[in-house]
Amino acid sequence: MRSRHHDIADDLRQQITAGRILPSERLPSEAALADRYKVSTVTLRRALAVLQTEGLVEKIQGKGNFVRRPHRKIMYVSGWGILDPWTAAEPALRVTVRSTSRQAHAHSATLLKVPMGSPIVEFTCLSREGDSSHGLARVYMPRDLVPLEALDDDSTSREAVTRFAFFGPPPAAVRETVCARLPTPDEASALRIGIASVVLSITRIATDSTGRVVEATLLVFPGDRVDAVFTTHHVIDERQTQG
Structure with a gap:
């Protein structure tokens, strides 16, 4: 009952x-x-x-x-991690970026497909509007692929507003895994939400033309503050169009 x-x-x-x-x-x-x-x-x-x-x-x-007043939503566009232009243009929406050079631990090594202890850079991006947090991204990249200027936290913050990651050259392929779940205690604290709140979680793996993982990103958005757009592209086999 x-x-x-x-x-x-x-x-x-x-x-x-x-x-x-x-x-x-x-x-x-x-x-x-x-x-x-x-x-x-x-x-x-x-x-x-x-x-x-x-x-x-x-x-x-x-x-x-x-x-409570409803939270204004941001829009995440799949594939490139781009925020829609109207969202990105909002002066009230700020993204802070912090970079840390470190050795790959078990999880990041698995995501990047590199040996444990390999030199990598971890970026932490947090988007916020006033006291309201809209998204958290943890970006892992092999150290040799990180542009030197990307290690300057001040210089990357504006780029992250519109790209929310991808500090290096554009990747050849991107694979995203999406799920709805409860936040971890660290995520709840960073996003200032309750531990019983639902978040949209996206794991994004970007590879170059050789298949090397150039970036692994863990994105977390409070479920009531984001709309995500995913587009399917139909690939036509040229052999089917011939003859």
Whole structure:
């Protein structure tokens, strides 16, 4: 049987989505809501916790519970990791980039298909609009393929706004694996989201014309802050067009 707090969460959610309770509007006090629904404050807080996890309600200490404004979404375009021009042009959207030279550990070595201990560079890119984080990227590249200027954090931040990675020459092929999952504790902390929030996770492997992995990227976007566009290209075999 459904718990009472789920019924209360459903009712409040319906009021929010229908516009009867507006974004930034303060909800009645917990005591008032508990009295309205004829439940204890413990049950009422469980209902609010459901809505807080979903990102519909935000509790501000000392002020109460407020309906959250919907996050503006960014658009990720598959294949090249490009943000759409309208998103990239927004001055409020900032991407910070940090680079670290290191030796490949088990995971990064597997992604790049290099021996353990090989010299690589790890880039960490975090896109943010005010206090709202929109995306996290961890980019791994063999050290010999990283342009010297890409190691300057200040110089790469603007390029990362529109490319979100690919610091080297354009790759010959890109393979992306996509899934929806819960964030790791480190991802939740970096993106400032709850550990029960759903994220869109993309693992992108770029190779050159010889098949060498030139870049491996782990992208994580909060599920309510991104639209991802994937395009299928049909390849026509020239032998089928002849004769």
